[in-house]
Amino acid sequence: xxxxxxxxxxxxxxxxxxxxxxxxxxxxxxxxxxxxxxxxxxxxxxxxxxxxxxxxxxxxxxxxxxxxxxxxxxxxxxxxxxxxxxxxxxxxxxxxxxxxxxxxxxxxxxxxxxxxxxxxxxxxxxxxxxxxxxxxxxxxxxxxxxxxxxxxxxxxxxxxxxxxxxxxxxxxxxxxxxxxxxxxxxxxxxxxxxxxxxxxxxxxxxxxxxxxxxxxxxxxxxxxxxxxxxxxxxxxxxxxxxxxxxxxxxxxxxxxxxxxxxxxxxxxxxxxxxxxxxxxxxxxxx
Numbered sequence: 001x002x003x004x005x006x007x008x009x010x011x012x013x014x015x016x017x018x019x020x021x022x023x024x025x026x027x028x029x030x031x032x033x034x035x036x037x038x039x040x041x042x043x044x045x046x047x048x049x050x051x052x053x054x055x056x057x058x059x060x061x062x063x064x065x066x067x068x069x070x071x072x073x074x075x076x077x078x079x080x081x082x083x084x085x086x087x088x089x090x091x092x093x094x095x096x097x098x099x100x101x102x103x104x105x106x107x108x109x110x111x112x113x114x115x116x117x118x119x120x121x122x123x124x125x126x127x128x129x130x131x132x133x134x135x136x137x138x139x140x141x142x143x144x145x146x147x148x149x150x151x152x153x154x155x156x157x158x159x160x161x162x163x164x165x166x167x168x169x170x171x172x173x174x175x176x177x178x179x180x181x182x183x184x185x186x187x188x189x190x191x192x193x194x195x196x197x198x199x200x201x202x203x204x205x206x207x208x209x210x211x212x213x214x215x216x217x218x219x220x221x222x223x224x225x226x227x228x229x230x231x232x233x234x235x236x237x238x239x240x241x242x243x244x245x246x247x248x249x250x251x252x253x254x255x256x257x258x259x260x261x262x263x264x265x266x267x268x269x270x271x272x273x274x275x276x277x278x279x280x281x282x283x284x285x286x
Contacts, residue, residue, distance in 0.1 A: 018127045049088055072143040078090070089140060152181075186224060
């Protein structure tokens with residue numbers, strides 16, 4: 001896929017990313033890596049596990065900043081710190097369910113419980129102009145969203161981890177997260193990285209992480225309601241188009257957003273984009 005910069009006539013929109021649950025397996029694995037590698041984004045990240053936040057700041061490049069806050073609904077909560085740091089959560093692991101599947105319960109052993117004050121994104125000034133919100137907080141995504149209504153009013157795209165079964169006790173599931181985002185003016189776009197495990201004792205292809213049929217979790221991507229794009233400023237439309245192209249390769253949706261941008265900005269980016277997609281053959285397949 002070509003870079004969208006090729007059709008932006010020299011424009012380089014800077015996308016503000018808020019990453020709640022910023023622990024990573026490496027910068028190249030981050031969903032917004034294409035934006036960062038092109039110099040099109042800056043990241044404000046939050047990681048509740050202090051040691052992991054320190055690691056992030058120690059290796060942070062230009063345009064990255066990480067704070068050791070547990071983002072949530074602003075209440076005092078218990079952080080369940082697990083043996084595998086990425087499974088740490090404000091919710092208690094649900095071992096009767098986790099142990100039903102291969103290689104889950106053993107990754108969620110609680111090694112420490114810590115009373116902490118959660119912080120609402122709406123109370124963090126640096127997050128107020130976010131364009132792209134990424135959430136991975138192990139079951140607490142709805143808490144984050146409910147404390148981020150002003151931030152959501154600014155954002156044009158959200159990628160959030162969702163669970164389809166309660167991996168953590170009393171956690172909100174996908175349906176509740178979906179309802180909240182729809183009520184805030186977002187449109188479901190796609191799933192990203194659906195995952196699961198086999199039910200014990202079955203193991204497929206000697207891989208304890210392989211799934212057969214049951215989907216347990218994944219990421220859900222939301223964008224601004226495509227029927228209400230006229231309500232967005234031109235700059236937000238352009239940043240949404242860049243996210244759609246560079247992160248998700250959603251070229252049809254990107255073209256639609258660029259057409260709205262053209263009407264507001266008096267530009268002609270959409271025809272140039274379509275020509276680049278089709279090799280100059282209007283209406284041809286990408």
